[in-house]
Amino acid sequence: MLIMRSVPEDLTAPARIRDAAIALFGAQGYDGTSVRAIAAAAGVSPALVLHHFGSKEGLREACDSWIIDEVMGRKEGLTTEHDLASTMQEWLADTERFRPSLDYLARTIVDGGETGARLFAHLVDRTESMLASQTEAGIVRPSSDPRMTAAIVATHGLVPLVLERVLARSLGDTGLSSALIARMTLPTLELYTHGLYADSTVLDAATAALKGTPSEGAP
Amino acid sequence: MLIMRSVPEDLTAPARIRDAAIALFGAQGYDGTSVRAIAAAAGVSPALVLHHFGSKEGLREACDSWIIDEVMGRKEGLTTEHDLASTMQEWLADTERFRPSLDYLARTIVDGGETGARLFAHLVDRTESMLASQTEAGIVRPSSDPRMTAAIVATHGLVPLVLERVLARSLGDTGLSSALIARMTLPTLELYTHGLYADSTVLDAATAALKGTPSEGAP
DNA sequence: GTCTATATAATGATAGAC
DNA sequence: GTCTATCATTATATAGAC
Numbered sequence: 001m002l003i004m005r006s007v008p009e010d011l012t013a014p015a016r017i018r019d020a021a022i023a024l025f026g027a028q029g030y031d032g033t034s035v036r037a038i039a040a041a042a043g044v045s046p047a048l049v050l051h052h053f054g055s056k057e058g059l060r061e062a063c064d065s066w067i068i069d070e071v072m073g074r075k076e077g078l079t080t081e082h083d084l085a086s087t088m089q090e091w092l093a094d095t096e097r098f099r100p101s102l103d104y105l106a107r108t109i110v111d112g113g114e115t116g117a118r119l120f121a122h123l124v125d126r127t128e129s130m131l132a133s134q135t136e137a138g139i140v141r142p143s144s145d146p147r148m149t150a151a152i153v154a155t156h157g158l159v160p161l162v163l164e165r166v167l168a169r170s171l172g173d174t175g176l177s178s179a180l181i182a183r184m185t186l187p188t189l190e191l192y193t194h195g196l197y198a199d200s201t202v203l204d205a206a207t208a209a210l211k212g213t214p215s216e217g218a219p
Numbered sequence: 220m221l222i223m224r225s226v227p228e229d230l231t232a233p234a235r236i237r238d239a240a241i242a243l244f245g246a247q248g249y250d251g252t253s254v255r256a257i258a259a260a261a262g263v264s265p266a267l268v269l270h271h272f273g274s275k276e277g278l279r280e281a282c283d284s285w286i287i288d289e290v291m292g293r294k295e296g297l298t299t300e301h302d303l304a305s306t307m308q309e310w311l312a313d314t315e316r317f318r319p320s321l322d323y324l325a326r327t328i329v330d331g332g333e334t335g336a337r338l339f340a341h342l343v344d345r346t347e348s349m350l351a352s353q354t355e356a357g358i359v360r361p362s363s364d365p366r367m368t369a370a371i372v373a374t375h376g377l378v379p380l381v382l383e384r385v386l387a388r389s390l391g392d393t394g395l396s397s398a399l400i401a402r403m404t405l406p407t408l409e410l411y412t413h414g415l416y417a418d419s420t421v422l423d424a425a426t427a428a429l430k431g432t433p434s435e436g437a438p
Numbered sequence: 439g440t441c442t443a444t445a446t447a448a449t450g451a452t453a454g455a456c
Numbered sequence: 457g458t459c460t461a462t463c464a465t466t467a468t469a470t471a472g473a474c
Contacts, residue, residue, distance in 0.1 A: 031250035035450065045459055050451060052457090067437065105331065112384030120385035121388055141417050145232075149406045151389055155382050159374040162381060165331030166339035169434055185425060187368045190360075192461075193422040196411040198360050203412040208406060264441055315454075354458065392457060420450090 014052045017099075022063050026103030030060060030111075036078040052180055064115040067105055085157040087187060095178070106161045120154070127154045160184065232255060233271045235261040238319070241282050245322030249279060249330075283334040286324055291341055296427065304376040315396070325380045339373070346373045 009018070020041035024033040035056050039046040053059035091098045097206035109116040128210070134140040160167060160190035164176045172181050230238070239260035243252040254275050258265040274277040277329070310317045322415065328335040347369035353359040362368035383395045392399050 022286060029248075029250065031248065034448080034456090036453090047452085047460080048458055056450065109385055110333075110381060117385050117388040120382070122390040124389045137421070138417055140415055141413055143409060145402065145406045145408055147390065148402055149410070150379060151386060152372075152378075152403065152406055152410065154389075155378040155386060156375060158382070159378055161327060163339070163374050163377070166328055166336045167374060169336040170343045170373075171339040173364065182429075183364065183367055184371065186422075186429065187362055187364045187371055189422045189425050191368070191371065191411075192415040193419050194360055195414040196359055196368075198357055200412050201358070203408040206408050210401075210405065253466085255466095265468090266441055266470085268441080275468065 005043075013044055013048065017044065017049050017052060017059070018066060021059050022066065022099040024105045025063060026100050026105075026107055029107060035059075063104065065110065065151070066100060067108065068115065068152055069104065070101055071119060085153075088157045088160060101121070102161055106158070106164075109158065112160055120158075122157070124151050124154045127151075149198065220398065232261070232267065236263065236268050236271060237281055237285060240278050241285065241323045242319040244279070244282060245319050245324075245326055248326060254278075255384075271401065272341070275347055282323065282377055283327065286320060287329065287338065290324065290338060304372075321380055325377070325383075329381055339377075343370050343373045346370075346376075 017038060021033070021038045024038055024041060036046045036050050038059070039049050042049070042082050049059065050056075054137055091102060105119065109120050124147075128147060131143070131146060131150055131153065133139050135146075160181070161174060168174060168176050168180055171180060171183075236257060238419075240252075240257045241258055241284065243260060254266050254268050258268045258280070261268070268278065271382055310321055324338065326341050345368075347366060350359050350362070350365060350369055350372065354361050354365075354373075379395060387393060387395050387399060390399060
């Protein structure tokens, strides 16, 4: 399978290699991508890849650093005014530009390694402070466990990215098109505005059950 | 890294190989697992693995079929009374028994291949009919797009499984312990009962915006 | 059915010329 | 900096004995 990627020729070789690696790692995974394939996509020899980055693992670390800067360093992106889900949607909308990085990001987080854990924890931190300020402003409801709520909201924002392929196919589409993203907006906001349940029966029952048995001990 | 797995000796060799493969594929991924490792875990020679399943890919397909039966075939599991999230929590609670299959399931769905797409579509189908019957019963609020809502709820149910490692670490834990799962219950139900937003400002704005510009055209 | 031994291909990495 | 040529390792898969 050939992956065509428009690598600008005016970039320096290490930059072209890094871009090609991010695109291929994101599309096929780390194990599923060979140094040879990266070299071919970047228009260089396999030896040059290892000359510049020491090893395949070294190249991965360079890609990780690049992604960390892209996600954490930018002023744009996550602000306290936009929640993660809508930011995600903006990113997904600008497909051509961000897709390779986003696919790489998704794989890194799902892989569960050190970099993925750091990135996700950072997203949760941002979400938590965003929710805190919006709660203070009366926009967001207070939570019984703000950190956990932030983690849950963060995962919800990442889900369209992580489950992109199967999600699209379950809705009769082939990829996560911008039309599909638009279609997700309203149901997501409905859920985040009114909840899923019609009343608080389930929540009340769970609350009572949890208070009745704090940790298998009687009060 | 050694993965200890208690494979009962009384199983037939193909069954032991299949179980070992599911555990290793789930833990390390398909590419990250060699036929040798599977053979060692099952206590047989590498050649026997290929003798019984033809190829590594054939073994994967056998594992896929097994998982499909486990997820789709059971009477237990998903019913119209339990939503996906709570079913997920029950499964995660019975760690020792279901973990290998669940990890394999998560990887299969994230991979986005044919099997993963089928499995996820099936989960969405089940969620959709569950939501429909519960909406009719007045338990669940009606949605403007039931299929999409079902897809969203299904992804939310899979999140603890798919993002297990990073989710746990962002909350100061190392793995998705039962304590962490318990801690997720209340915030999740709060979100599903009252929503995240304090009022319908955001939803109203989005609804107006979407109606105002159906697809970049003026009304 | 199960094994040992081996074939064959691909991979990450190195050496050394230019 | 960049290449060609090559090494050493590992992978899947096969052949054939028992």
